[in-house]
Amino acid sequence: MVTKPFTGSPKDEADLTRADSLAREIFSDLANKWALLIIDAIGNDTRRFSELRDEIEGISHKMLTQNLRTLERNGLVDRCVHPTVPPRVEYTLTEPGRALRVTVAGMCDWTHRYLGHIETARRGFGA
Amino acid sequence: MVTKPFTGSPKDEADLTRADSLAREIFSDLANKWALLIIDAIGNDTRRFSELRDEIEGISHKMLTQNLRTLERNGLVDRCVHPTVPPRVEYTLTEPGRALRVTVAGMCDWTHRYLGHIETARRGFGA
DNA sequence: CCGAATCCACAACGATACTG
DNA sequence: CAGTATCGTTGTGGATTCGG
Numbered sequence: 176m177v178t179k180p181f182t183g184s185p186k187d188e189a190d191l192t193r194a195d196s197l198a199r200e201i202f203s204d205l206a207n208k209w210a211l212l213i214i215d216a217i218g219n220d221t222r223r224f225s226e227l228r229d230e231i232e233g234i235s236h237k238m239l240t241q242n243l244r245t246l247e248r249n250g251l252v253d254r255c256v257h258p259t260v261p262p263r264v265e266y267t268l269t270e271p272g273r274a275l276r277v278t279v280a281g282m283c284d285w286t287h288r289y290l291g292h293i294e295t296a297r298r299g300f301g302a
Numbered sequence: 303m304v305t306k307p308f309t310g311s312p313k314d315e316a317d318l319t320r321a322d323s324l325a326r327e328i329f330s331d332l333a334n335k336w337a338l339l340i341i342d343a344i345g346n347d348t349r350r351f352s353e354l355r356d357e358i359e360g361i362s363h364k365m366l367t368q369n370l371r372t373l374e375r376n377g378l379v380d381r382c383v384h385p386t387v388p389p390r391v392e393y394t395l396t397e398p399g400r401a402l403r404v405t406v407a408g409m410c411d412w413t414h415r416y417l418g419h420i421e422t423a424r425r426g427f428g429a
Numbered sequence: 430c431c432g433a434a435t436c437c438a439c440a441a442c443g444a445t446a447c448t449g
Numbered sequence: 450c451a452g453t454a455t456c457g458t459t460g461t462g463g464a465t466t467c468g469g
Contacts, residue, residue, distance in 0.1 A: 194414075194417055197417060197420070197421070198413045198414065198417060201413050201417075201420060202335075202338075202339070202409075202413060203335055205409070206333055206334055206335050206337075206338060207333055207334075207441095208330055208333055210333075211329075211333060212329070223450085223451095224450075224451060224452090225450065225451080235442070235443055235444085236443090236444095236451090236452090237442075237443070237444090237452095237453095238441090238442070238443085240451080240452060240453085241441095241442095247427070248423070248424060248427045249420050249423060249424065250419055250420055250422070250423025250424070256451090259450095260449095260450090261450040261451080262449080262450050262451055262452090263450070263451090264450080264451060264452090270419075271412075271416040271419045271420070274412060274415075274416065275409070275412050275416075277408075278405055278408035278409050278412055281404075281405035281408060282329075282332070282402070282405050283325075285398075285401060285402050285405055286325045286328050286329060287321075287325065288401075289398040289401065289402075290321055290324060290325065290328075292377055292397075292398045293324070293328060293376050293377055293398070294324065295377070296375070296376060296377025297375060297376065297377070300374070300375045334461095335462095350430085350431095351430075351431060351432090352430070352431085362462070362463055362464080363431090363432085363463090363464090364432095364433090364462070364463070364464085365461090365462065365463080367431080367432060367433080368462090371432095383431090386430095387430090387469095388430040388431080389430050389431055389432090389469080390430070390431090391430080391431060391432090
């Protein structure tokens, strides 16, 4: 549960609501079309910007940068700029990022496992 | 991985790309601000519409209905209408829904565990 | 109490062009 | 190659209202 059922001292309560609102913010950052896919795409490797763009079908240059910035800001990915020419920028998951990736993988597994259920559910949804 | 690295026969490939595009669709349905929170809120209980709206802070009437419809369409929740007056509509998770909830719980745990990491990462992001 | 439809503000996104 | 900025379009989500 993200929302907590807690009733403690004023101080504890204030801390928890602050933490809770941050949690919601993180959740919002992750609950978008691309963030989880990017995390999955980086995996345990080191990925170049252009590799990610090629790998994640349908993502635009802009969205990739934007999401990578957000992930970097939250400390989920490390960004390494090689001062060469042409530039070479590499992204890797941090420890929190790798931890999150495990649960993302769980969601991917879930998707594949229940694809059939979902298809039949959809067909029956004309009732 | 949602995107597959598979190279099989033409038929298999066609099936996989179709399955893959469906997977992406499911993913999109889930990767929004509310879907995962709703799944978490229903939990193992049976929840009324108004209970959910009260419980999920900040969600609007419209978004709740809309997301519940999508979840129902994908077979993640069951919708039970009691023909009383006033109406009483209850939602419960289906088996796939409960399975997904496990991984959602994983994400919630992750959020709480790494809240500290994220806060410090954000503070260091002025460099 | 619950759901659907309308209206509208605003954020998200893609395309493009420009910089280092 | 990678990033930023701008612009026009699309879509998302909230408030409201009406209907069962």
